[in-house]
Amino acid sequence: MGSWGLEVFKMTLxxxxxxxxxxxxxxPAYFEEWVTKTKRELYPPEALGHRDELQKAIKDMQQKRDNEMMKALEDIEKREKT
Structure with a gap:
């Protein structure tokens, strides 16, 4: 065991x-560049045309789903009439 001086040194450490x-x-200066670089890699700035393409794709998928639903409803109506 050590003396009280050693215990004080260990507790201070x-x-x-x-x-x-x-x-x-x-x-902040230590890791600001790293954080900025990582953030730009994970969340790149949006391109102007990218948003339009995304909206068009969403609209196309909704239209396709609506068409499938209408076809399914028409099939159900045909079965009920017969």
Whole structure:
């Protein structure tokens, strides 16, 4: 076992190390470039034509679904009449 001085040193180290690491690694200049680069990779800026293509695809899918529903309803009506 150590003396009280060693225990004080260990306790100081245990308390100051996490605080020092928090201070060092939470500096904005340290990781700002990395965060900006990663954000641009994950969420690239939208292209102007991309949104129009997406809206057109959504409209086409809705129209296709509506046509299928109408066909199914017509089939049901035909079966009921016969």
């Amino acid at each position: 245990y308390m100051s190390f996490p605080v020092a690491m928090f201070h060092i690694f939470n500096q």
